[in-house]
Amino acid sequence: MAKLTFFGAIEGVTGSMYLLRAGDSRLLLDCGLFQGRRAEEEANHKPLPFDASKVDAMVLSHAHLDHSGRIPLLLGEGFSGPIYMTRPTSDLIEVLLKDAASLQERDAEWENRRRRRSGKEEIEPLYRLEDVEEALTYCQGVPYRKRINIAEGVDVRFADAGHILGSAIVEIFITESGQEKKLVFSGDLGNSQAALLRDPDIIESADILLLESTYGDRDHRTMEETLAEFEDVIEEATRNGGNILIPSFAVGRTQEIIFRLGELYQKGKLKHQAIYLDSPMAIAVTEIYHRYQDMYNEEDRDTIETFAKRTASKKRSLHAFLPTLRYSCTTEESMALNKLASGAIIIAGSGMCNGGRIRHHLKHNLWRKQSHVVFVGFQAMGTPGRALVDGDKTFKIGGDTIAVTASIHTLGGFSAHASQSQLLDWLSHFKVNKPRLFLVHGEADAKRALKEATDKNGWNATIPTLGQSVDF
Numbered sequence: 001m002a003k004l005t006f007f008g009a010i011e012g013v014t015g016s017m018y019l020l021r022a023g024d025s026r027l028l029l030d031c032g033l034f035q036g037r038r039a040e041e042e043a044n045h046k047p048l049p050f051d052a053s054k055v056d057a058m059v060l061s062h063a064h065l066d067h068s069g070r071i072p073l074l075l076g077e078g079f080s081g082p083i084y085m086t087r088p089t090s091d092l093i094e095v096l097l098k099d100a101a102s103l104q105e106r107d108a109e110w111e112n113r114r115r116r117r118s119g120k121e122e123i124e125p126l127y128r129l130e131d132v133e134e135a136l137t138y139c140q141g142v143p144y145r146k147r148i149n150i151a152e153g154v155d156v157r158f159a160d161a162g163h164i165l166g167s168a169i170v171e172i173f174i175t176e177s178g179q180e181k182k183l184v185f186s187g188d189l190g191n192s193q194a195a196l197l198r199d200p201d202i203i204e205s206a207d208i209l210l211l212e213s214t215y216g217d218r219d220h221r222t223m224e225e226t227l228a229e230f231e232d233v234i235e236e237a238t239r240n241g242g243n244i245l246i247p248s249f250a251v252g253r254t255q256e257i258i259f260r261l262g263e264l265y266q267k268g269k270l271k272h273q274a275i276y277l278d279s280p281m282a283i284a285v286t287e288i289y290h291r292y293q294d295m296y297n298e299e300d301r302d303t304i305e306t307f308a309k310r311t312a313s314k315k316r317s318l319h320a321f322l323p324t325l326r327y328s329c330t331t332e333e334s335m336a337l338n339k340l341a342s343g344a345i346i347i348a349g350s351g352m353c354n355g356g357r358i359r360h361h362l363k364h365n366l367w368r369k370q371s372h373v374v375f376v377g378f379q380a381m382g383t384p385g386r387a388l389v390d391g392d393k394t395f396k397i398g399g400d401t402i403a404v405t406a407s408i409h410t411l412g413g414f415s416a417h418a419s420q421s422q423l424l425d426w427l428s429h430f431k432v433n434k435p436r437l438f439l440v441h442g443e444a445d446a447k448r449a450l451k452e453a454t455d456k457n458g459w460n461a462t463i464p465t466l467g468q469s470v471d472f
């Protein structure tokens, strides 16, 4: 009998973590950070709910921090086994974990300055850069679709989840007393409308299935509508000479936006703007995407390569596809963009405007009537991005209050997650013997709606509780 315990991404969408026991082997599936409100993030400081030194191996579905961000803590608690993931994921987590460590070191330093002044005891950051360096030595990138033995009686195979570069659906094969059982973890399943990535691989069999349910209660706007809106904004900005700011997440969304801008450029609709990618992290990630171009879907890869060939440019293909793309790496280069009053499209983080370089671009552009801010991702309650989307007329930065007269746009179709219909479609391929279905990685409403929808199709989905175990 194998046992699976649900330790994270159960009461929300962050902190993804599941422990599998099969015979004498113990395996951890994901080791993500809790992200969001302060109270939720407090959970990251608690000891892990199992003995890490007894875990034989870890398997990581993809690089996002809500799936990978507690890996350095796992090592801190005595884990010393291999961590398996796809090759692009092993490149991406280096960028993401290092960025997470420097943010944590910086936050702890801020807090400690305050504490020193009030005579309080100092705190330690959750982890440091050197912890990340050590963790990375345990990471092993393996190919997609290759079955690999990772512990006694346990094999793993990564299928493409189409969510971000390197993202995987994890298939785990467990052999106990000559019998094989299969656990499938969907990871985060991609939106099949998204650019660059492939559609999620079809899986046809499993005994037990963990399915994400981020958008279990809704469908996305169509990509056609979304792209038409995007084109309208760019046309308007061309007419009135304003800048366009795009607050964006570094992994996935940024590269999709670059591709979409490339399509517009090639159609001759982007003649007047220079495009600045103003985020060292997004630049590093874009370079990794570039390295793994052969993993893009065929159509988009052909589009990029065809244009690159046509221009006979010596530039690498993404830059030949969108020749007006500029990287802005240093702080000085970023500050120089403040002087541009028109003709610039600036992509910068953070995606919800609660930090990063986008904030100083907002300061220099929000008060200008001809500026446009285009939101391409989800804006959580309480973030400055959400306030702008909700129509706030002022924006606070440092001691300054900026009047918002720029146009604010929200484009709904760029989600990196499968919609309810796409989830149901993916499930429909499990033909023989439906697996036991567990809904994870979703808010309560999304999971409830997805349970209702799947049950109508003959499933009997379980919504697990935190710490619950199932035998199979």
Ligand code: ZN
Residues within 6 Å of the ligand: 062, 064, 163, 188
């Ligand atoms: Zn993700």
